[in-house]
Amino acid sequence: MLILIYNAINKWRGKTILIRKPYKTNKNISRLFYILMMIIFVWFIGIQILGPDEQFFDQSGHSIIYNGTFTWKKSDGTKQNISVPGRYKVPAKQTMIITTTLPDDYNENVIAIRSSLQDVRFYIDGKLRKEYNAKSLHRFGKNSASRYIFCNTSSADAGKELCLELTTYTSNYSGVVNTIYCGDQMQIWSYIFNHNFSGTVIGSFIFFASIVTILFSIALGIVYKTKFNMEYLGWCMLMGSVWMIGESKMRQILVPNASGLATSCFIMLMLCPLPISLYVNNLQKGKYKKIFQPICFIALLNFIICTILHLTGVADYIETMPAAHAILIITFLAVILTFWIRYWNHRSRSDCLLFFGLLITMLSVIFEAISVYYKVSVSGVFVGIAILILLFINVIYTIHIIRDIIKRQQQEELDKRKKNIEDMSLQLMQMLSTTIEAKDEYTKGHSHRVAEYSVLIARELGWNEKELNNLKNAAHLHDIGKIAIPDTILNKPSKLSEEEFSIIKEHTIIGANILKNISLIDHVQEIVRNHHEHDPYTKSQRKSRLFNWASNQK
Structure with a gap:
C-alpha cells in the first residue's frame, strides 16, 4: 500500500515511476515469524472458547434474564400462560397484553425488553410507569423503531x-x-x-474501511486518471456496514437517533443494487450495461415509491421489503450470469477469484435478507465476513491493475524517449545532408526538393503515412555520400572528366556504407545505393524507383 502511495505521489509530481525489486528477507526468519503468529492466534482463540468467562462470571448465580411466569390476556377475555421469548398469533394493530407478578424478593433497578417495531407500555400495579411509541420520537412511519426499553423499578415494586x-x-x-x-x-x-458484539464490531470496522476505500480509490483515480472498481466496492461496503450497524441490538447507544439508523437499514437495502451494478458493470468494461442500467432504474423507482408510501403512512419500509428483496435477487442473478459468461470466455484466474468473492457475498446477503422473515433480528455477521473476503480479493485485483498501469506508463515513457531519440537522429542526419549540400552550389536545396516530389508522387500511388514519412527521411539523405567527394569536383564549373565523373558516381556507394547501420529508416541503404540506377528493378528495389525519377529532377 505504501508503494502505491509513493508511486501515486511521484506520478502527481511528474516523475517517472519505476517498479523496484523488493529486498528479499531471510526466508527462515519469515517462516518462523509466521509459525509463531499462527500459534499465538490458535492459543488466543482456544482460550476464549475453552477458558472461563471472566467477564460475566458471577458467584452469586444472579441472572440478568427475568424468569417469571407470564400470562397472555387475550382480546376475547381468556388467559393463556406463555413462554418468553416467543411469538404468538396476534393480528397487526392489536395490542398484546401480558402480565407477571414480580417476586416478593424483587430488588432490581430496571426491567427491560426489546421492542421489535412495537409500541411498549409498562404498567406496575395498574399505573403507567414507562411508555415508548413512534409518535413521540419521529413524524413519519407507522411503527416504532426496534430498541431496548428500560423501566425503572425498585424493591418497593416487589409482589406487584x-x-x-x-x-x-x-x-x-x-x-x-x-x-x-x-x-x-x-x-x-x-x-x-x-x-452481540461480533456484528457490531465487524460492522463498525467495515464502515471505516469503506470510507478509506472510497477516499483511496478517488485519490488513485485523480492521480492515474482512471476509474477504479474499488470505489464502487467501497460504496457497497458502506451500505453493508450501515445495514449491520443498524441491525445491531446496540444501535441505540451508538448513535443519538436510533430510529434514523433503523430507517437507514431499509434505505441501504433498497439502494444497494446501484453500487453493485456499477461495480460489476465497471469490472466488465460496460459490456453488459444494457442489463445493469435497467436494474439501477428499477431500484431507484422502487426507492422513490417506497419512500412516498412510508412518508404518507400507507406502508412502512418493512412492509415493502419484498419488492427490494426481489430486485436484489434479480441483481445477484444478473451478476452471476454475466460473470459466468465472462469467465467461460476468458478463463481468467482474477475473474475466478472475483466471482468467488461476489458469490460468497451475495449468498450471505440473501441468507440474511431471507432470515428477516423468520427471525426477530439479524446480526449481519455473515455479510460482514463475506464483504471482508471480497475486499481482500479486490485489493489484490486493484494492485494488479495499478501494476499494469505503471508498466504501461513506463512503456509509454520508453516509447516517447525512443521517439525523441529517433527524431533527434533524423534531424541530425537532415542537418548533415543540408551541410553537405552547402558544399555543392549546383545542387543546393536538391535533397529537400527530392523529398517533396517523392512524397507527392507516393501519396498519389496510395502509400500510407508511415511509408510516406520513411520515404521523406530517406530522400533527405540520398546524397549523403557526397561528403566524401572533393569540393573541387562538386563545384567545378566546366564539364567533368571521365575520372572525375567516376569519382562523383561513387557517392551512392559511399552513402550506402555510411547508412548501413541505420535502422530508423527502412530500406535507406538500398535507396541511397540505387537512387541513380536505371536498370530493371528487382522486387526489393521497387520502392527506390521513385527516387530514381525524383532525384534526377532539379
Missing part, C-alpha cells in the same frame, strides 16, 4: 403485578415477545454486548 402492552402495525412482528431482562442497566448492556 407487571403489565406489558405491545402494539405493532405490521404483521412482520405482530405477536413477538422478546426476552425480558432485570437488574442494573449497565449489567444488562454488558450482557447484550457480550452476545
Whole structure:
C-alpha cells in the first residue's frame, strides 16, 4: 500500500515511476515469524472458547434474564400462560397484553425488553410507569423503531403485578415477545454486548474501511486518471456496514437517533443494487450495461415509491421489503450470469477469484435478507465476513491493475524517449545532408526538393503515412555520400572528366556504407545505393524507383 502511495505521489509530481525489486528477507526468519503468529492466534482463540468467562462470571448465580411466569390476556377475555421469548398469533394493530407478578424478593433497578417495531407500555400495579411509541420520537412511519426499553423499578415494586402492552402495525412482528431482562442497566448492556458484539464490531470496522476505500480509490483515480472498481466496492461496503450497524441490538447507544439508523437499514437495502451494478458493470468494461442500467432504474423507482408510501403512512419500509428483496435477487442473478459468461470466455484466474468473492457475498446477503422473515433480528455477521473476503480479493485485483498501469506508463515513457531519440537522429542526419549540400552550389536545396516530389508522387500511388514519412527521411539523405567527394569536383564549373565523373558516381556507394547501420529508416541503404540506377528493378528495389525519377529532377 505504501508503494502505491509513493508511486501515486511521484506520478502527481511528474516523475517517472519505476517498479523496484523488493529486498528479499531471510526466508527462515519469515517462516518462523509466521509459525509463531499462527500459534499465538490458535492459543488466543482456544482460550476464549475453552477458558472461563471472566467477564460475566458471577458467584452469586444472579441472572440478568427475568424468569417469571407470564400470562397472555387475550382480546376475547381468556388467559393463556406463555413462554418468553416467543411469538404468538396476534393480528397487526392489536395490542398484546401480558402480565407477571414480580417476586416478593424483587430488588432490581430496571426491567427491560426489546421492542421489535412495537409500541411498549409498562404498567406496575395498574399505573403507567414507562411508555415508548413512534409518535413521540419521529413524524413519519407507522411503527416504532426496534430498541431496548428500560423501566425503572425498585424493591418497593416487589409482589406487584407487571403489565406489558405491545402494539405493532405490521404483521412482520405482530405477536413477538422478546426476552425480558432485570437488574442494573449497565449489567444488562454488558450482557447484550457480550452476545452481540461480533456484528457490531465487524460492522463498525467495515464502515471505516469503506470510507478509506472510497477516499483511496478517488485519490488513485485523480492521480492515474482512471476509474477504479474499488470505489464502487467501497460504496457497497458502506451500505453493508450501515445495514449491520443498524441491525445491531446496540444501535441505540451508538448513535443519538436510533430510529434514523433503523430507517437507514431499509434505505441501504433498497439502494444497494446501484453500487453493485456499477461495480460489476465497471469490472466488465460496460459490456453488459444494457442489463445493469435497467436494474439501477428499477431500484431507484422502487426507492422513490417506497419512500412516498412510508412518508404518507400507507406502508412502512418493512412492509415493502419484498419488492427490494426481489430486485436484489434479480441483481445477484444478473451478476452471476454475466460473470459466468465472462469467465467461460476468458478463463481468467482474477475473474475466478472475483466471482468467488461476489458469490460468497451475495449468498450471505440473501441468507440474511431471507432470515428477516423468520427471525426477530439479524446480526449481519455473515455479510460482514463475506464483504471482508471480497475486499481482500479486490485489493489484490486493484494492485494488479495499478501494476499494469505503471508498466504501461513506463512503456509509454520508453516509447516517447525512443521517439525523441529517433527524431533527434533524423534531424541530425537532415542537418548533415543540408551541410553537405552547402558544399555543392549546383545542387543546393536538391535533397529537400527530392523529398517533396517523392512524397507527392507516393501519396498519389496510395502509400500510407508511415511509408510516406520513411520515404521523406530517406530522400533527405540520398546524397549523403557526397561528403566524401572533393569540393573541387562538386563545384567545378566546366564539364567533368571521365575520372572525375567516376569519382562523383561513387557517392551512392559511399552513402550506402555510411547508412548501413541505420535502422530508423527502412530500406535507406538500398535507396541511397540505387537512387541513380536505371536498370530493371528487382522486387526489393521497387520502392527506390521513385527516387530514381525524383532525384534526377532539379
